[in-house]
Amino acid sequence: MTQKNRLKGGQIDTSQTLNFSFDGKQFTGHPGDTLASALVANGVRLMGRSFKYHRPRGLLTSGSEEPNALVELRAGNRQEPNTRATTIELFDGLLAKSQNRLGSLKFDLLSINDRFSNFLAAGFYYKTFMWPAAFWEKIYEPIIRNAAGLGSLSLEDDPDVYDKGFLHCDLLIIGAGPSGVAAALTAGRAGARVILADEDFRMGGRLNSETIAVGDAHGSDWAAQTVAELATLPNVRMMARTTVIGAFDHGTYGAVERVSDHLHTPDAGKPRQILWRLYTKRTLLCAGAIERPIAFENNDRPGIMMAGAVRSFANRWAATPHERVAIFTNNDDGHRTAADLHAKGVKIAAVVDTREGAPRSNSYEVLAGAQVTDTKGRLGLTFAEVKLADGSTRRLDCGALAMSGGWNPNVHMTCHQRGRPTWNDDIAAFVPSAELPAGMSVAGAATGVFSTHAALTTGAKEAAAILRDLGIKSRAPKMPQAEDAPTNITPFWYVEGASRAWLDQQNDVTVKDVKLSHQEGFRSVEHLKRYTTLGMATDQGKTSNMGGLAVMAEIAGKTIPEVGTTIFRPPYTPVPIGTFAGRARGMDFHPTRKTPSHTFAEERGAVFVEVGNWLRAQWFPIEGETTWRESVDREVLATRNSVGVCDVTTLGKVDVQGADAADFLNKIYCNGFAKLAVGKVRYGLMLREDGIAMDDGTAARLAEDHFVVTTTTANAVGVYRHMEFVRQCLFPDMDVQLISTTEGWAQYAVAGPNSRKVLEKIVDQDISNEAFPFMACANITVCGGLRARLFRISFSGELAYEIAVPTRYGDALIREIMTAGADFDIVPYGTEALGVMRIEKGHAAGNELNGTTSALNLGMGRMVSKKKDSIGSTLSERPGMNEADALAQVGIKPTNPNDPVPAGAHLMAADGPIDAAHDQGYATSACYSPILGHSIAIGFLKDGANRKGEVMRLVSPLTGIETQVEIVSAHFIDPDGERLRA
């Protein structure tokens, strides 16, 4: 198809032709076109179907506020639904499809909905589909969901990448129209760090859409020259294709830069979009204004558009929606469209102006005091019916109708911190109130001053004021002369008697729907929105909200400011979810922490588990093993019978130094540390301020003033943070310094009766039981001189050590240990075997330190020292925390060795009811013990310390489990600790 509606001129490059496809049909356009302008140039008016009634719809606007012309852009895994044709920059090979139709765009089967509109009025789904109730979930809801919605998703993974970034500036200018450009020039020349952001790919705003002169130049030429100068200033960052989406706290703003959306596909490795966080000292909002429609019967036919948009298409994109255009306006601005189109050779059917005193023209007919009462044309406008000032009617043949109900300043961003706009009668619109987000000023049309002169001068003036405020010297550049026409407007919202007059074309909300909402009591503006869906979806009511408010105000007998606006929320325009996700998707969702033995474990086919961000080896399967249990049982037996090695680097390590280091530990641990001898390790329990157990670990005293505290893996960060809080805030007078060394040392547990024999081959010092007894620690050397640390501590209950070397040697060390242990059939063991052995030994871990248990519950009540003050000790004495029948840790074993004992199951008396009232306690950790040959668990039981030998039931009504169990000591293995002292 030729570009039959293409005019001459415009800011497009006609020397190049771009091919694109819409609904399978091939078209051409030019660089500088949007999909919308190219379709207009090709004479396409029908572009979509409406949300509810599937009415034929075309463009309403030429900008990001577009409610109707939403398309599915691209195909395959890059298909993007609900993309506004007005913001899509045309590229060669562009593919777009109309959406929300069943069948073709011209013959949409769901347009039947329009015939049943009486049944589908606002809130219909609150009233219908009520009976029978059982039908809702399986029948009504699926049908409604299927019919609802706009575009469709590809359901494939998005192949593009998205970045996030951070920028800082003195002044962020939002919008590069005349006021924004003037402000940027003022601040840029003064040397301030400026960011000038505009959602459009061409800066200049309305100057590109008008025929207005600025100084001696055409407005768009002046804008281009000024933008070119700004681009040469190193202190000014020009960000076209960048939408500022929200004003957040403390002068931070979000912005989405569409880096590659104007390309067929992003260049290799390049992001599609970047979500920027902008840190600003000041912000100047130059967001301009959005033209508002007038509601009249059948005002939604393809071809009926905003007057300013028609002007944009004609002047900027050299395209007219039809060769014969009528104008319907209540203000002088509508006449500009007529004048500009006429100058371009487009036939003006007439200008219909609601005002009796409308300006006259010699070039075309002006119908003053007239109104458009109805339109016709199934898939596109054919004529408009006009009621003239004398009451007679007249038919205006036209293929396009340009309407203007006035302009609304773009106040969105001024309201993101909960501000509300104020009403200005002079322009019949809301303007920004004095209550702006911190650091924000507003200039140009966004403040309600609509002339080019006012935009230029307020932009420069506000920028100068900001510079003064920031202490930056500036000389305001002299702004060139420009038109300074006053805003002549008589408010006119809807044509009397109209019912199917569309206020919100995106959500199919009519004047009648607003009246219904009022009639049914949904009169608050927020209720109106929810009841009718006015102002929802992708355009967020940018062209519709004001009309809805005006109708509601009139029905309610209130003024528009009394009705008020709904809350404005970010983002300003739709943002792909991928942009919010950025690089944090899939395996990059969070950083991965690897242990020093990771490669070693991978080589052995270890199965890994995520523990926080860490990847830890869970077990090491060997040939012939088919289930995880086989591997784990083997690792446990090998360790208990001879020796095993496990990477325990992930446990938190905090270096504690200072003259008051011991006193500090006395504060954070409930048990005493002051008297711990140098060269010794002690188990410690930390309580929260409220007396509940927080974390446990060990502290090794390497010198009088030097300890190494270990924490659990899960709580490493939290405990370190807690310790810093205690140091900095609670005891700032203590001489103590903390730093994490978790990652600096590769640490391995070497456990089992032969562990000493293995380590004797590696450690350069004497580690006999006499020289290095249970709970000893020391700085040592290994393998002939490498500095290392050795701790004789045991989580497994066996003779065991933990040995640490600088992390870079961690891989080498575990291989040395494996070599040294070969004679003893050493095995590497994972977290599962570690877990089995600690349950067999009755050691508490995360399942027991679960945020509800006290030291007393854990069987460590006597550890809470009364001789000193420590965090949590006072509140651990609260009534209720120390009841005689309080939960105490116990061991649980099945009376029938074949029965399972699941963790999470509850303990009930051997007979009697099974319910919450008779709950006696619960199992926290369970496993199969290969040493004992049956399942075991540890858990908490009321008065557990005195109930050993009692037979109970361990029940899980949810999973239907009921096992007879015997309460035993939690220390299934070596209760006297002979092994670990051997």
Next chain:
Amino acid sequence: MHNLKPLTALGGAVADVQTVGTLTICEVPDLALASVAARLGREKQTLKTLKTLVGATLPGPGKASLKGDIPAMWIGPDQWMLSADYADHETLFETVAGATGADASVTEQSDGWVCFDISGSQMPAMCELLCPVDIHGMAVGDATRSTIHQMGCFICRTGDTELRVIGPRSSAGSLHHALIAAAHSVA
């Protein structure tokens, strides 16, 4: 002498070096690190001792001193991270502790971190995509603590087009991946 073979944080025997466009991202494993924190009431003495050791006054908040054999970076009130060539100063922490005695708490930090040196004219653009610091507002020698993709890192501008990033060693792979991805974005 032991015969254990060290691995770099990225798991290689030698440092990883990658070039993306004009940007180069080098892993720097040959770096000895030691943290030093002045003890209560011993701040002045610590500063004096370290000035002699380092050969320069220790930097204040947000700053690093890059000259000499032992560059220093401010990392907290009365706290610095000292660095040196690993081959010559493997036990830097012992040297520092020997000098300060009980005036300061010194901790070996060499293997707690991974260090990357980034160089190239696009370094600032790359930094914009990585962390919230104001790279354009940072002079050479400015250093700060920030986050890159949720990882706590030290960021030091070591030259007009050079940046040093010191991040958690166990996440070296994730950090490196983030750096390379950002380099591709801007290269």
